[in-house]
Amino acid sequence: MNALPVLYLKTHSPYDVDVMQNGDLQFTTEYGVEYRVSFMEDYSIWPENAYQFLINNKNKKSSPSDIKLKETIMAIIEAFFISNPYILLYICETGDDKQAARNRLFVRWFNDAKHQKKYYFRNVNIKQRE
Secondary structure, eight states, rough: OOOOHHHHHHOSSSOEEEOTSSSOOOEEEEESSSEEEEEEOOOOSSSSEEEEEEEEEEEEOOOOHHHHHHHHHHHHHHHHHHHOOSEEOOOOOTTSOOOHHHHHHHHHHHHHTGGGGOOOOOOOOOOOOO
16 A cells, blocks of 8 residues: 555544554544544455444544545545545444444445545445344
8 A cells, every 4th residue: 555645634634633653543533532534455355455444432532423534544544545546445443333333333434525526435334243
């Protein structure tokens, strides 16, 4: 994966996004919620140039409705596609059974985004077998 354009992030993200040594991104909201964003190569649907997009609430604090969070995440996604015109998969965290709510929030963010017409967005739900 190509490095994200740091200058783009600095000018388009309302939160200060730090790039970690391993390439992960990190920022803290004005509510004290610490987020880490990662990109991981994914070979499950395409042999190359497909990545998973992961958002991790590091300190597990409750996150109120925060327009700056949405704008920061969308700036990170846009920065990804500036440097990497590939496939990006967002898979909601499932550890606390809140993945449906996360999915609805992400879909709403994406549908409100300025650049959404540039991308093909497909929402898929996968149910685990018992």
